[in-house]
Amino acid sequence: MTNNNNDLTLNAPLTGPVRTLGNVPDEVFASGAMGDGLAIDPLNDCLYAPCDGVVIHLARTGHALTLRADNGAEILLHVGIDTVELKGEGFALLVKEGARVSSGQALVRLDLDRIARQCKSLISLIILTNSDQFELRPFSMQMATVGQPLMQVYPRHTSATRTAPGAHTGNAASASIRITHKGGLHARPAALIRKTAQGFSSQSHLHFAGKSAPCGSLIGLLGLGIGEQDEVRVSCQGEDSEAALQALLAALSLAVPHKAPATVAAQRAPAQAGVLQGVCAAPGLVCGPLWRMSSIELPADPRTHVADEQLQQLDAALEQVRGEIRRTLEHARRRKDVDEEEIFAAHLALLEDPALLEAATAAIEQGSAATHAWRDAIQAQCAVLLGLGKPLFAERANDLRDLQQRVLRALLGEAWQFELPAGAIVAAHELTPSDLLQLSEQNAAGLCMAEGGATSHVAILARGKGLPCVVALGSEVLDVPQGQRVVLDAANGRLELMPDDARHAEVHQIRDAQKLQRQQQQAQAQTAASTLDGVSVEVAANVASSSEAQMAYENGADGVGLLRTEFLFVERRTAPDEQEQRQAYQAVLDAMGDKPVIIRTIDVGGDKQLDYLPLPAEANPVLGLRGIRMAQVRPELLDQQLRALLQVSPLQRCRILLPMVSEVDELLHIRQRLDDLCAELGLTQRPDLGVMIEVPAAALMAEQLAEHADFLSIGTNDLSQYTLAMDRDHAGLAARVDALHPALLRLIAQTCAGAAKHGRWVGVCGALASDPLATPVLVGLGVRELSVSPPQIAEIKDRVRHLDATQCRQLSQGLLNLSSAGAVRQACHQHWPLS
Incomplete structure (x- = not known):
């Protein structure tokens, strides 16, 4: 690395309020584990270069990149918190790795609205990753503007780096491990690895796909391009090599694997005769005839076309499809269906993609029919995405195939109507989002696919429509005879190929019971809810x-x-x-x-x-x-x-x-x-003036607060994290922040008892109120108002009407003495089973 010992001024890469690292809602950044720096809460939609330099690392998801300045300083630019999980959505890269850039040059175009809806925070980082060699001094400011001087970087004048004692002597140790960090070895987990390695004298390296990098180099680790579920080897050499190895293995396995689609094989249950096993994309249980849907096949192209005519046909077809998508978008907006709106907004953008349009136009000018030119342009782009070997890109390829089918239908003049048998379960190699909308409108009972992913756009739409859907069933599903009776048990990822009459009758009975229950609940939704022994409970929203x-x-x-x-x-x-x-x-x-x-x-x-x-920065x-x-x-x-x-x-x-x-x-x-x-x-x-009970102090002082308040409302979300000292947004702890923990129940009981002494009522407006399993516990502890999400009002009211408040009161007291939230949940299932 060249280092000419020159001072360096870093200009603001974004416009927005400036934050110290201590005010960043992420422990790795806030602790300085990645290096010194500042944060900006962005207001503009583009990330710019803070100095002249070379792009030495570029995250494949576009959310982060690292520049090496001419004096050797390495500057990490990281947009948002946990944005690696967006898998590239909302980021448009304007530079490539290895490119030389100038100060003020546009690097990444940002869709801030889209990013903000999906990530933990938009706060973006400017980090000096080799802080051991350089010192950073920020200019004092509360608001930054792109191009405005932000920080000064000075070389640290230290003696030449010496090899650590024992670094290349002593024992060697190595082991392999599979990466479970969500999104792979991106900036934050890489910083933890570097920090761990720096605590030992041994030299440690990470090896992957024929490449190696020292664990002490953040840029080296990022440059390996290690993804989630990739297997890597760790090697250490030195006197404390074994201890270093174990510490690094622990750091590499720190994150718990998430449930997004790993390999299909890993999620499949053991095979059963007459059953195809796949992955649940949208739950539900249905039975009916299987109807196989085929994609459009084109005949051979004679290549004797007039180019201008074919170009006009393609333009007309593209405009027709754009109009259809715009109508879909407008309908989604009216229904406030954000998922559907985002999916088809992306489709509209893909239709404007210059690479696709240029490829199709070039093929037409060389003699291809518009149909073949469009198909070939799409398939070429799909091949690129599939060649990357990542599930996310495979799912985006399906969006391209959707546009292929839509435009081909417009070119061929085919009506997008399917003559489905009544109650049909549709099978296909892989359905597209627009296929799903059409099938839903024509009352398909369920969907099953040979391929596809559980986080695909089709899966998202199926869940929103309440349409049972199983993906990754394998090619065998396409061999099932047309019209054969099947059972789709989507919740368990099963397609039963040979159900007998008794099984069909059982499925119909279960579905009828569920439907009747929902109808009964909804029919009574406008009526006040009281327990069997006459205790009124308000169910608000x-x-x-x-x-x-x-x-x-x-x-x-x-x-x-x-x-x-x-x-x-x-x-x-x-x-x-x-x-x-x-x-x-x-x-x-x-x-x-x-x-x-x-x-x-x-x-x-x-x-x-x-x-x-503007408020002061807080640690x-x-x-x-x-x-x-x-x-x-x-x-x-x-x-x-x-x-x-x-x-x-x-x-x-x-x-x-x-x-x-x-x-x-x-x-x-x-x-x-x-x-x-x-x-x-x-x-x-x-x-009336009420107090939220969301910190333990308020719960402990409930009697005193109730003397001066008209009512108390318990916010179980914050009360849980403050009581358990666990951040409810922490990836490794969120599952343990359970408001049915006995400690939380004791605070709720104390709140209700204190309020009762002054004749005040207590409500719960946190997420626990929407959990039907918790309803009898809350009623038993004295809660008289439950504020829930609007779709759950009928269900929670129905739950209240089937409870005996006296029994709830007796049984709830026993829950306060249990050992854990898990034990409480188990006891609730026994005392008040969910139907």
Whole structure:
């Protein structure tokens, strides 16, 4: 590596608020394990080069790249947190690995809306990865603009690096391991490997696909291109080689493998006679005749065409398909089907891809028919994607095949209609998203495919449509005779080829019972819910807009148990004014008819930053200025919100909820402020004022809080992570953050007991309220309002109606003494089995 000892100025690669590393919601970045640096919360849609240099590493997913500056400094640019999991979606690379770039040159085009909807955070990193050789000094600023000087880099003038004692002597040790880190060995796990290696004197290397890299080199590790489930070999040489090897193996296996499609073979159950085993893409149980769907086959091309005519035909077909996709998009938007909208928006973009259009046009100009030219252009691109050997690219190739079929149908003038037998289960080599929409409209009962993946666009759409779907059944599914009766047990990934009459009758009986149960639940959804012994339980809804409130009302909600007002404040440059807030809150009240609406005051701060609300950087933002604590910093923001809330009509249906309260004085301060504002506005009565119980202190002080609050609402999501000291977004811990942990149940019980002493009611608005298994426990502990997601209202009300509150109270007390959340769940299944 060349190093001319020159100082270096790094310019801002993005525009947005500047954060210190300690304020980044990721322990690896925040700890400095990757090196020194800064973060920017991006507001623009392109990443630019911060200096002259060479691209020495480029993540295949496009979310990160590393530049080597002319003085030898290596700068990692990493867009967003956990963006490796987007697998390239939202990132358009403008440079290649090995390219020389100039300061200010565009590197990656970003679809910020798409990325933000799917990743943990948009906060992006500028990291000096060889901080051992260079010192970084940031300029003091709160807001960065692309091209503005951001940091200065100085060489560290140290003596030449010496070989560590014993590095090339002593014992050697090596072992192989399969990489289970989600997304492969990308920047964050590579940084953990480097940090682990630096703790030993031995020299360690990682070996993969004929290449090697020292474990102490972040760029070297990234350059190996190691993917998830790839097998690598670790070698160590030196006096502490065995200890280094074991530590590195532990670091490499730190992440738990996720359930996204590994190999199909690994997910298949043992084969059974008369059963094809695949992978569940969308659950469900159906039976009916199998109907095989074939793709379009073209005859040989005589290549005697007039090029201009063929080009006109292709243009007309492309415009027809664009029109069809635009109509699909508009329909998806009206139904607020985000998944469907994103899938077909991507299809529309693919139709504009210059590489496809140029390839098809060139073939037509050389004599090909428009049909053959389009097919060949698509298939050539599919071959490139499939040649990469990655499941994600194979699934994107299926989107291209979808466009192949659609445009061919338009060119051939074929109607996209299938004459399906009643209740048909459709079999195909691999269905496309548009195939699925057409089959769904024509009432297909289920789908089964020889190939395909459980995370494909078809799988996403099938789940959204409630259409049972099994993928990866193998080519045998295409040999099943047309019209043969089969059973598709999608939840278990099975296609039963020879079910007898008894099995058919059993499937029909199960489906009829499930359908009847859903119909009965929905028929009673508008009716209040009471237990068998007459205890009333309100089932309200968690919403974040007036449209969601309308959906909740139609689904039978007894009210809104939690309106998250953050939807008004985020993704904008200035705060909403009082009038805009009042109109938004009024729209929610109007959507709920005569039902009560609980509106939570703004819950931002800490890790949820607003561009127009600069707050100091915090080492642990989840424990920092957030929720009601922000009123101490910016009281005018809360005052404005309270004024807007006090102007809704009728005011008696509005209830105000305060987040993140931890002591009585906070409640008393806001209550006094609310009384003062009522007096200013000439109101003789203030709305009910409640407190969220989401920190252990509030649960322990519930009796004292209930003396001054009108109601308490338990936020089990935050209460769980604060009680268990586990971040609910931590990949390795999220599954253990279970609100049915006995410690959480004790806090809920104490909250209900404290509230009861002052005659106050307690609700639950966290995710636990939506879990039918938890319903009897919450009722038994004294909860009298459950705020759930709108689609679950009917199910939770039905669950309440089948409970005996006295029995729930007796059995729930015993759960407080169990040893774990798992034990509680097992006991719940025994006491109150789910039908």
